[in-house]
Amino acid sequence: xxxxxxxxxxxxxxxxxxxxxxxxxxxxxxxxxxxxxxxxxxxxxxxxxxxxxxxxxxxxxxxxxxxxxxxxxxxxxxxxxxxxxxxxxxxxxxxxxxxxxxxxxxxxxxxxxxxxxxxxxxxxxxxxxxxxxxxxxxxxxxxxxxxxxxxxxxxxxxxxxxxxxxxxxxxxxxxxxxxxxxxxxxxxxxxxxxxxxxxxxxxxxxxxxxxxxxxxxxxxxxxxxxxxxxxxxxxxxxxxxxxxxxxxxxxxxxxxxxxxxxxxxxxxxxxxxxxxxxxxxxxxxxxxxxxxxxxxxxxxxxxxxx
Ligand code: FES
Ligand SMILES: [Fe+2]
Numbered sequence: 086x087x088x089x090x091x092x093x094x095x096x097x098x099x100x101x102x103x104x105x106x107x108x109x110x111x112x113x114x115x116x117x118x119x120x121x122x123x124x125x126x127x128x129x130x131x132x133x134x135x136x137x138x139x140x141x142x143x144x145x146x147x148x149x150x151x152x153x154x155x156x157x158x159x160x161x162x163x164x165x166x167x168x169x170x171x172x173x174x175x176x177x178x179x180x181x182x183x184x185x186x187x188x189x190x191x192x193x194x195x196x197x198x199x200x201x202x203x204x205x206x207x208x209x210x211x212x213x214x215x216x217x218x219x220x221x222x223x224x225x226x227x228x229x230x231x232x233x234x235x236x237x238x239x240x241x242x243x244x245x246x247x248x249x250x251x252x253x254x255x256x257x258x259x260x261x262x263x264x265x266x267x268x269x270x271x272x273x274x275x276x277x278x279x280x281x282x283x284x285x286x287x288x289x290x291x292x293x294x295x296x297x298x299x300x301x302x303x304x305x306x307x308x309x310x311x312x313x314x315x316x317x318x319x320x321x322x323x324x325x326x327x328x329x330x331x332x333x334x335x336x337x338x339x340x341x342x343x344x345x346x347x348x349x350x351x352x353x354x355x356x357x358x359x360x361x362x363x364x365x366x367x368x369x370x371x372x373x374x375x376x377x378x379x380x381x382x383x384x385x386x387x388x389x390x391x
Contacts, residue, residue: 132250
């Protein structure tokens with residue numbers, strides 16, 4: 086008789102951050118706050134969020150200055166956010182917090198102050214108008230920083246500080262989870278690209294038996310140290326680079342729709358056969374290995390692409 090393994094119910098001791106970015110109560114409270122005739126000369130501080138991140142300052146600044154990722158990487162929080170102005174000192178964008186409605190429209194402006202290792206995000210119009218989020222990034226080691234994020238909301242009665250503060254900290258926890266994943270993935274991709282040795286020899290790899298391979302698609306593989314993915318388009322097996330040419334975003338889990346993949350970081354779309362960018366930006370998927378059948382085996386080869 087096999088031994089009976091006692092089942093212990095999982096009792097979480099931690100709380101999952103809320104999945105809804107803002108509650109209805111908060112929307113209503115914000116309307117009242119903005120309508121309030123009271124004006125103060127100071128911005129009340131409502132909360133602080135701190136976190137150590139295993140990333141470099143370069144990655145963190147790059148992330149802060151990149152407003153275009155908001156509606157893609159943070160799609161549960163922002164939607165239809167358009168960056169109308171940007172340069173390497175900041176950006177301004179207009180869009181909605183989720184769920185999209187006339188109450189959730191906002192305009193955000195971010196100013197990066199590299200000299201003081203900080204950036205200031207101000208809500209200049211709409212929901213949250215007048216709020217400021219001041220983030221200081223403190224370098225701890227080459228690839229380790231600490232962020233200290235302070236939230237300020239004007240015209241806010243003291244009784245509402247806790248509710249606003251909690252909502253903001255929950256939201257920023259989720260945003261930083263997603264940003265951290267993005268920054269680490271990008272750093273890994275940059276490291277791989279930097280360490281790759283130029284190799285002019287043709288590379289070849291057998292991916293599997295033709296009859297058994299379909300059940301494994303989409304299939305990740307590497308050739309000459311670079312990541313690719315094998316997919317089926319109609320009756321053809323096609324390989325495509327699984328790193329986005331824009332900022333090295335991950336394409337390995339992107340769905341193929343109408344022969345195109347969409348990058349989850351900024352929404353660039355690419356035709357997987359031609360590599361062409363079909364969403365209007367510049368860029369092209371790197372050349373992918375040629376797929377052929379050799380003795381009933383599916384082979385990926387860089388031979389014809391060298
Ligand atoms: S990394 Fe920006 S669209 Fe892919
Ligand atoms: Fe972000």
